[in-house]
Amino acid sequence: MIPIPVAVCVLGGWCVIYLADTLLKSSSSLKASYEDWLMSYGLSVSPFHVRWQTGLFNRQFYNWGRWKPRFLYLWFSIGMVFGIAAMFGSIILLGKTLIQTLTQMLSEAPTAQNDRMLQVVVPGVNLPVSQLTYFFTAILISGVIHEVGHGVAAIREQVRFNGFGIFIFIVYPGAFVDLFTTHLQLISPVQQLRIFCAGVWHNFVLGVAGLVVLFLLPAILFPFYYTGVGALVTEITEDSPANGPRGLFVGDLVTNLQDCSVHNVEDWNSCLGELSQKPQTGYCINAAVLQQLSFPARVYRRLDGTVECCSNNSLTDICFSYSNNLNSHQYTCLPARKAIESSQVCRTNTDCQKNFVPSFCVIPSVENQTKLIRVKHPPQVDMLFVGHPMHLQYTVSLSSFVPRHNFLSIDLPVVIETFCKYLISLSGALAVINAVPCFALDGQWILNSFLEATLSSLIVEKQNRELVGFLILLAGSALLAANVALGLWMVTAR
DSSP, X not given: OOOXXXXXXXXXXXXXXXXXXXXXXXXXXXHHHHHHHHHHHTEEEETTXXXXXXXXXXXXXXXXXXXXXXXXXXXXXXXXHHHHHHHHHHHHHHHHHHHHHHHHHHOSSOOOGGGSSSOOOOBTTTBOGGGHHHHHHHHHHHHHHXXXXXXXXXXXXXXXXXXXXXXEEXXXXXXXXXXXXXXXXXXXXXHHHHHHHHHHHHHHHHHHHHHHHHHHHHHHTTTTEEOSSOEEEEEEOTTOTTOSTTSOOTTOEEOEETTEEOSSHHHHHHHHHHHHHSOOOEEEEXXXXXXXXXXXXXXXXXXXXXXXXXXXXXXXXXXEEEEOTTOOEEEEEEEHHHHHTTOOEESSGGGGOOTTXXXXXXXXXXXXXXXXXXXEOTTSOOEEEEEOHHHHHHHEEEESOEESSTTSOSSHHHHHHHHHHHHHHXXXXXXXXXXXXXTTSHHHHHHHHHHHHHHTXXXXXXXXXXXXXXXXXXXXXXXXXXXXXXXXXXXHTO
């Protein structure tokens, strides 16, 4: 569900804005001066929507639109081809997403929502509050680049450019350009396509640019940060099981999870994924040490069928199982740190038979889904974690970039990485959504111009072409609406 404080703040804020706007416009003494003030600043207010338009950037847009005409012609012609392909591709993508959503809704054990190709994003619900700055900045930049594409393409095709603006709809920022409609209607359908496809084309290029920066980030930051030596801890939540005097601290460099080497954040995530799926790893302990450390305890079974042999009040001892030379299953309670801190990991007793010293592979007897994981973060003492491996993934933030100098921030590479990922996702999503043949989106105008350019000889009557376009737009709008409605339900109500 949407958090009540968030809903109250958003609705309350818009009510105040709309009420103030209504009162000022209905006041006989303030109406004229208020409307003059709105007009002078290019502002307009309507329910859940505020927008600002200006002509300050017109000269810059005209400079861009007249720069290297041949290059711009080729650039926007490629964009036209991409936009048409994106229009058809968006229908396929939305169709697959709808099927995935319906399958997940009907399934008794639904899969994770991250498996869907497209998701509805609701700030404060499936978007953490700490990530809002990245989200709104990325969506605003994506919107501005999208509209710059339309504006420059329009000037290239000799369409008058009236102005550029920014708006806020509910909580989502965006941008727009104001073009002279009469000029748009007078140019050819192919010229119209270059203009209408320019937005999704620029979003695609922006997404690719974000991918390139993300891929080259280690090389870009190489003079200041090095990589491939481990995963650097940048943040630990207060309720994290990794907190504590023998736990992890900000600035620690994790190099191993059990016998799984960690060279970067990707290794950390993959190692945790493997550890959660594989059986619990054991540890080699010398037979003499085992006899010295173990002490008698009562053995009993937990409700999930696993065996416990230590006191419930013990915070340092763990029940271990092992097989002796007679292949009988034995259980013993051991002080975990003393027993395994410098021990070799193993699966069976055979893995421990070295130097002809009698040793056993002792395996922690923990509850189902729970693991004992030894986390190496030299030069500190190993952290021994008992719990579900995913709890570490959710509560510990790491970076693959290690500063070469103490004065460098450990957060800067994370900020750049996170912003690039948001920019790639949101710019790509904006390209997909705008390419859908749906009323009021770029896809509507792309479809109409495409039909005029391709079907004018097959369907002579313009009314019939418009009817075909209307039916396709109706289907596209229904497909998009179904995805949004079901996506919102999955996020907020389920």
